[in-house]
Amino acid sequence: MKILAINGSHRKGKNTARLLAAVLEEARSLGAETELLELTDYHIKPCIACNRCLRAIACSIRDDDMQALAEKMLAADAIVLGSPVYIANVTGLMKNFMDRTRWLHMVKNVLHGKVGAAVTHAGLRNGGQEFTQMIMEHYLASHGMIVVDSRDQEGRVYNHGVMGTLFGDLDGDNPVWKRSVEEDALALHECRTLGRNIVRQLQILSAVAKD
Ligand SMILES: Cc1cc2nc3c(=O)[nH]c(=O)nc-3n(C[C@H](O)[C@H](O)[C@H](O)COP(=O)(O)O)c2cc1C
Secondary structure, eight states, rough: EEEEEEEEEEEEESSSHHHHHHHHHHHHHTTTTEEEEEEEGGGOOOOOOOHHHHHHSSOSSOSSHHHHOOOOOOEOOOEEEEEOSSSOOHHHHHHHHHHHHHHHHHHSTTTTEEEEEEEESSSSSSSHHHHHHHHHHHHHHEEEEEEEEOOOOSSOSOOEEEEEEEEEEEETTEEEESSGGGOOHOOOOOHHHHHHHHHHHHHHHHHHOOO
């Protein structure tokens, strides 16, 4: 059971990375093998819109790290995307990465049947997390992945997904910011339930495959 987390933050090891790590920690405690990769560590050229992927399961750009990333995705049973909100959207890094995976679902849906999930983090309390999560979940679904969310199996619903925020509260008219996502108990709680839900979904799929 391999779970790959991909962080689209332009800042390595910060809030979004921490959320992804919390999802993976929970999954690891249930027996999963995990890896967290940072897109900032990879050289990814922008898509040149040559449309080669409309005719072949291939991308014409070969001289960057995208092939290595695709191999990691292909080897994973589940893929968790993480992006901070940048102007109510995923980051430029995440979008660039998404564009370059077009060849994985044009001629054939190569990632079909894998489990997918998304986590987001933003400065504001409602700073675009839901849009950003939707964009990533739509991307995962468009690759034929089974999208899992952080809804608690016991029916305790506190939030519609892993959506961290730095906003703490108002002190009069002045915002009080959290120092980091470590102070966001709700987001970390959602990460743990998401980790459990991913593992549960993978167990269901594995039982079905054995039948
Ligand atoms: C270019 C840019 C655009 C941003 N746009 C938004 C936004 O639309 N809404 C918001 O709440 N926060 C916005 N932020 C704040 C980030 O989402 C926030 O700092 C987040 O915690 C960064 O995640 P990280 O710690 O993983 O890098 C923006 C930050 C940057 C750099």
